[in-house]
Amino acid sequence: MFGLELELLILLFFCLLAACAFEFVNGFHDTANAVATVIYTNSLKPWTAVIWSGFCNFVGVFAGGIGVAMGIVNLLPVELLIDQNVYHSIAMVLALLFSAIAWNFGTWYYGLPSSSSHTLIGSILGVGLAFSFMPENDGGGAAVNWSKATEIGFSLLLSPIFGFSLAIFLMFALRRLVKDTDGEVIFKEPHKQKPPPLWIRSILLLTCTLVSFFHGSNDGQKGVGLVMLILIGIVPAYFALDNNINPDSIPRNLADIEQVVSRVDTSSLSVVERQRLRNTNSRIDSLQAIVAADGKKIPSEKKLEVRRDVLLISKEMNFLVNNESVAMSKNDAQLIKSSVDSLRTFTDYAPTWVIFMISISLGLGTMVGWKRIVRTVGEKIGKQHLTYAQGASAELVAASTIGVSTFLALPVSTTHVLSSGIAGSMVASKGIKNLQPKTIKNILMAWLLTLPVSITLSGLLYIFFRWVL
DSSP: OTTOOHHHHHHHHHHHHHHHHHHHHHHHHHHHHHHHHHHHTTSSOHHHHHHHHHHHHHHHHHHSOSHHHHHHHTTSOHHHHTOOOHHHHHHHHHHHHHHHHHHHHHHHHTTOOOOHHHHHHHHHHHHHHHHTTSTTOOSSSOSSOHHHHHHHHHHHHHHHHHHHHHHHHHHHHHHHHOOSHHHHHHTSOOOSSSOOOHHHHHHHHHHHHHHHHHHHHHHHHHHHHHHHHHHHHHOHHHHSSOTTSOTTHHHHHHHHHHHHHHTSOGGGSOHHHHHHHHHHHHHHHHHHHHHHHHTTSOOGGGHHHHHHHHHHHHHHHHHHHTOTTSOOOHHHHHHHHHHHHHHHTTTSOOOHHHHHHHHHHHHHHTTSSOHHHHHIIIIISBSSOOOHHHHHHHHHHHHHHHHHHHHTTOOOOHHHHHHHHHHHHHHHHHOGGGBOHHHHHHHHHHHHHHHHHHHHHHHHHHHHHHHHO
8 A cells, every 4th residue: 555565554554543543632632612511501411512512523624624734734844844754754743643642631631621732732843843953954944933833822822811801801791781581590500400591502502513613623623734744754655745736837836936036136135045045946946847847747756856845945935025134025025925825735735535534533532531621611610600601601702713713724722712711701700719729720730831741742752763763
């Protein structure tokens, strides 16, 4: 299969299984974020809620696209993504998966709503940093795509603050808008046997559906990105490029890039920057030669080389456009962007079967092990039982935040957003004293430790696997 030796074929299937395991653990770790409110407000029976959430997660993975997946992949240095040593790629993938699964499983075991997004991103940063000490990285490549890391970091940092604040606002808005008999019901502890009023139950069911769907559309893409790293690293001849796209557009895009580059005034650039520009021209020439020689179909043995050239051209063009010392018109900058985006369609993709495999893993994972986190989210964040209004506010905040983040192709932590939303709704009810200090302390500790632990663990595992493989 794929022309691989038995040893590599076994490693390929093992890596794919590990990626599915990561998404499965992600599913049962994060299910509570969607179902805790409908369960604790008696809007749905537990198993009904979990099965429905699993189905919505499954659908969400298919609807989410691959923007977040590629954002995760592109955190890694380009030099690591185009490493032609298969065993180096396997070491990278195993380090990412093992560190992420270990931390996710550990925090789930202790019932802590930790972020799978932070865990995976920390693991990627750890591998990137460890790669900087490898002999093949001679100092010319950055350890991590820091511009992308900063963009993602802001998304992960601001989303829980936004969730906390917006939940408080929604609770105050509900108190002003709902003042009749229903208002007396939705702000009090739910009856243990009776479902809520129909209108609030409908809202809770809708928000549960939206959180589950958007969780699949955002978190599911992280698993898709991992699988693509595995496939491109081990069998690049089949997966380095999207075989369904005709390469006819490549010469035109390269010609547009060449025209813009030729208009750049190099006198204002440093020696290093001029060398980078020459390297870019060399990559363009290399890619043009491959496409010109091979016509409408790129040979299997050239696909990784084409991918390498596209990624390096993309990297250098991004540097050029954002370099303040380069005088470039808006039209030229837009032409560069559109040409690079067109080239990236060949490299930034995922086969349907990969998306289906991850959606199944995430959907099944939502139906297992959800009780630990549900109990923390529903009972231990605040000192009072979760009310209908609090559940609706927290989930509406989570659904809208995750949906916007997916649209912007930014990974966001469902756990952080919903936990912050519930905390905000509790504060809006009776002030800061309504939070349980011990639980909040444990959650914050898990949040703070996630990045440094996952960075350290994945970095050490990468070095270990590089040594043994």
